Amino acid sequence: MKARIIDRDDVLKIADLLQGQGYDVIAPFPGRGRDTFFESISDENRQRFQIHLPNPYYPPKRFVFPHMERLLTVRRSNGDLLIEPTYRESKRALFGIRSCDVAGIYHLDRFYLGREYHDIYYEKRRRNLFLVNVVCTVPGADINNECFCLCTDTGPAAKDHFDLQLMDLGDEFMVVAGTPAGEALFSDSMFKRGSEAHREKRVAILNEVRKQFKKTTSWFSATVRYVSQGAVLDKTWEEIGNRCLECGGCTYVCPACTCFTVSDHQTGSDEIERVRIWDACALAGFTRMAGGHNPRRAVHDRRNRRFFRKLAHYFIQRELSMACVGCGRCAAVCHGDVGMPNVVEMIRRASLESDTHAD
């Protein structure tokens, strides 16, 4: 991959270049307190732009898989049905997307586009999406207490699947091109060739940043094994289930969760729209069938299900990507503190107990 060096002050000029190419450039901005959210960069807000700030909890997956999205409209006239799909095809650039979220979008690519059926709504949004990744280097801003991308091998610096990657080297930024579209931007004069010293600095910073992660959950891969083999005790799932208040939050904020439900809305006397809305396997109604049969009634069955779907070898192989990217959002939004890092820890502890019990 080609890399270039730019001045610190030129970072926003990349956004300008993309805007010049017709992209709506969307970046994380600070809100009240520690809140941050994605917003289009405009003349009005560009002074508020910051490169290092907490990753927004409302995940950028919604720019390819919206929280609520119209699939089609259906009009009735003279007994006929006019069924029309509605697509969104405008160009968008995510400027400052973190490495975990890049991995999340890659996972969605594998899921929505990688198998027998292609999701055209996803595809049209994805094809028009440009990703400018920012490497997480500042503890407290980029890296928070819940981050565990080291364990999922998705950060703090993404290895691929971005168009451009920015890394803060102090006075300068290293810019890495991940795609031809990204590389094409290097024709601008602000991109300078780098030196071996730049490369060494990058490695040194990344080595230092590794130590800043509080949640290292080194037991993550063992958890994958335990979950895949069905070796996690029912008791552990019950404990996890008892702390789940079934809000669905972990799924909604997850960059790699894909489930949705579909709903028809009356929009006029002879017109309806069909929308799809994020759905969550934590919810009791998720598997309930018309007529009342629900194969997954107990809350711990549903919790078990979510972690199995994310961590089972079978699905990792099927998608060639794991449905957990180490962003830590599920932990931050969970009422009962049963986000992924804690679940890994609970499974580890339970396995120790059962080991000693066997002795």
Add this chain to the structure above:
Amino acid sequence: MAHRLTTCTFCGVGCGLYLETSGNRVVGVSPSMSHPANEGRICVRGWHVHEVIDAPDRLKKPLLRKNGRLEEVTWDEAFGFIADRLKVIRDTHGPESIAFLNSPRCSNEETYLLQKLARAVMKTNNVDHGAGVYSNYALNVLLKMFGTPGTTNSIQGLDRSDVIIVSGVDLGRQLPTIGGRVIRAKLKGAKLIVMASRRHRVAESADLFLLHKPGTVSMLFGAMAKVIVDHGLVNLPFIRSRCSSYEAFLASVRSRDLLATAEACGVPADQIEAAALEYARAASAAILYTTGIEAREHDSVEAMVNLCLLCGQIGKDGGGIFSLTEHNNLQGVCDMGMLPERLPGYGMVEDDGARRAIEEMWDTSIPPRRGMSASWVLSHRGQGAVRAVWLCRYDPASTAFISEAGESLRQCDLVAVQAVFLTETCKYAHVVLPTAVFGEERVTFTSTERRIQIADKVIDPPAGIEPAWQQLVRVARAMGAEWKYDSAADVMDEIGAAVPFYSGANYENLSHDYGRQWPCTREHPMGTQFLFAPGHPSQSFTFIPIEKPARPVVTNDEYPLTLIFGHSLYYWHQNVLIKHSETLKREYRMLLLDYPDGFVEINTSDAKRYNIRDGEKIRLRTTSGSCVTAARVTPEVMSGTVYVPYFVGQVLRQLRGDQEKGAQLLPVRVEKEAA
């Protein structure tokens, strides 16, 4: 894409969340990580609030009943009709023939103006909110014992509690954000004591779970007081300096017998003792309950507050009494004086001083006698005295609590409804005014932790639709009043003058941080995290001796089970919102879909004893009536009890028969009904 911080309006927690808009459409929602009430968490309802805002089937034009049918008319015609009809009714039958009722979901501004319209313009104190039937009692107890009606402490403060007692309420379902806070506090080391007559999710995390017979809360807390007195753990310095009626209370406690009480409650005495000792020895301990009725006997709040005073668990961070409100603005609606006997700020209508202060402010007279309560108005039109009813976002016809509400409304000469959807109540309406919804207006709500906060406007309402408070201004003007409010902020300025503990709560101040917790005064504009802190004007508290605590229902061989009338477990009062979200409808109506003809819940072991299978038809028989329904067999309810969700209105009427109205517990027997 734009984001704006606002306040969730589903329940009393008042979570901070961001609404994402695209054009004039709300397309997404996410929690605020920094809002002190929720800190990044919201419940399933909050996560789907954008679907509710987006509901396409809402009303967009005013409706007027013509030839028996509601027809779309112009706004002028609708307001003209209302003013004419109100004048005729007032002139013919007097102002007492008109009543104004609202829902505890209404904003502070519209509530304030509604009661002002009633009192200042129409000259009647017939104002009340829909939850008054069961919540006003808790309010009055707190006023009597603390002098302040509300949760004393902050939700965030639970992080600093050493002991948390949760009585009755199923937090996981009713107020999940508080439920989560309690679970996390427990994980961080707080002792969690749960007392309830049915199992629930939060109980699974409890250190001590006291599963007690329904109707014994007061006895249970009384027994704990007895343990504390016997162990010499009473906080005497606190009591001596700040409390009255202690001697009388002490005498009533001394007469208790722990073992006998334990048996009556169905709880082992050592569990009661353990709970009492934990509570008394804690540096700070909180007690949580809800204002919902949920089979709460009359003296249970007194018993809980007595215990709190006995140990001085008040006036400090992490302690206090959490009188949790399920409706998002129950606290605010009461603060605004939406009560037949109380003015804004809780002054009594019949207290000349309190009334005069408001009269001077409004520059008009207020009738000096208390008005009629909502249940009085709706059960038989106040013995026929009521001719006109104004209903602001209130849908009494589909809440089973007052089963005669529909019939009462049918007999009125004017039923005016402000509503978003064509509710059941609109069937009886002469005129329906569609209003703006959450997200379309900038107004304030007061959460269960006394947090006055702004719910922001993020999109425009459909053409012609105004916020409910503006419609009230139009009615007042049509009735000849010279009201002038340019914005909801102007209304809040007036509220600040009428309600002393809101005097610092202007919109400028509220738009910083995450709103302010009252008292928020000119002197203390930053608000108050917990009440009665040392240093603040000292306050005196009162014990209320409970001579004869409520006792459990006496069952016998013929009627061996206790029937509990629940109310809020399945969120019936939010149905109008929930049914507009595919996901929420699915989640909250699931049990109704599984048991389409309604159901009652029976414990698994009882079901075995009476040979009843899940979903089977059964007959419930009380001394005064009987009914057929389906059984939902579940280990969640306590053995020996049968739980009736309130929305099965039919069941309720058949079983209560001529029993005392409002009876929450009845002895019952269960019989198999032939299929």
Add this chain to the structure above:
Amino acid sequence: MPTENIYLPKTAILDRVTDEIAEVKTFHWHFEDEAEQKAFKKFRPGQFAQVSLFGVGEFPTSLPPSPTEQETFFTVRSVGSCTSALHQLKPGDKFGVRGPYGNGFPMDAYEGKNLVFVAGGIGLIPLRSCIVYALNNRDKYGRIQIFYGSKTPSELMYVANLREWEQATAVECSLTVDRTCPTDVWTGNIGVVGSLFKKPGVGIPVENTIAFVCGPPVMFRFVINDLIDLGFEERNIVSTLERYMKCGVGKCGHCCIGVAYVCTDGPVFTYEQIKKLGEDI
């Protein structure tokens, strides 16, 4: 090449409705567009389609016709809002259909084998397709046996087909009911469907035989036990699973159980696979 929109229903026209049993009707329909009709007709027995009632929603339903038959139809019980909306439609009304989806039964792989069909109640709907398909390709299969039971005589599905199969020599068809009402004229077997297996003269071959089982969960469990007692291997017992699903194409996630998406990996599974999925049927 433009990607096809997998969520886009095509307009279908209802031709006629016939009553089956209480709350269950058969809906004969065709696509408005002839090319669609032609493409759709390539479905395999055991596949399913997504039916759209616009303004209400979409639901999955199995395809009871055999591709060897002329007509396309669904047989649907009114259980939820979508299915009851379908029941309201009149001939000439338009609705949406997309599909066919799912793996279907591998009827080619079963050539040369004996086929045993065991159905309970409306479990006959998904099996009807394979039965008709097998009978229309009679020379490709060995013995064909049908065991079908319902609660009462009035709850037997596809009565005309049953009569035909009972009289045909190419197939051995046994019927039973759990109970009769005094008004029923029923001279046949009484008892659960498994009781038919041991009747004199039935003699289910186990070697080189595929057993198709569809019916309510309780019946399913009993029949599976009976078949295993007879010596059937788990991989030679096949069924179709029903799950709540929204998309039918492996995206919405609702029907994902164990390691399978019922919609794309199923709905046809062998009992060996079903056991590994680790959930209630």
